[in-house]
Amino acid sequence: xxxxxxxxxxxxxxxxxxxxxxxxxxxxxxxxxxxxxxxxxxxxxxxxxxxxxxxxxxxxxxxxxxxxxxxxxx
Numbered sequence: 001x002x003x004x005x006x007x008x009x010x011x012x013x014x015x016x017x018x019x020x021x022x023x024x025x026x027x028x029x030x031x032x033x034x035x036x037x038x039x040x041x042x043x044x045x046x047x048x049x050x051x052x053x054x055x056x057x058x059x060x061x062x063x064x065x066x067x068x069x070x071x072x073x074x
Contacts, residue, residue: 005045008042008057008058008060010055010056011049011056011058014035014039016038016039017037018035019034019049019054020034021033034046034066036063042060046062048060
């Protein structure tokens with residue numbers, strides 16, 4: 001089994017993905033957005049992108065890795 005991809009160069013290639021922004025983000029696009037992917041080789045991964053650059057790259061994490069990251073923030 002191959003490892004899941006770690007990033008994609010253009011986040012808009014995740015067609016139909018519903019991006020969510022932090023509730024703590026102001027209206028100035030100074031936050032990150034996350035999405036659960038459900039298509040292609042990215043299926044089941046968590047995508048993270050910069051809200052200031054919505055057509056830019058996205059980092060991809062397994063759900064467990066993303067949960068571990070969030071747990072480490074608290």
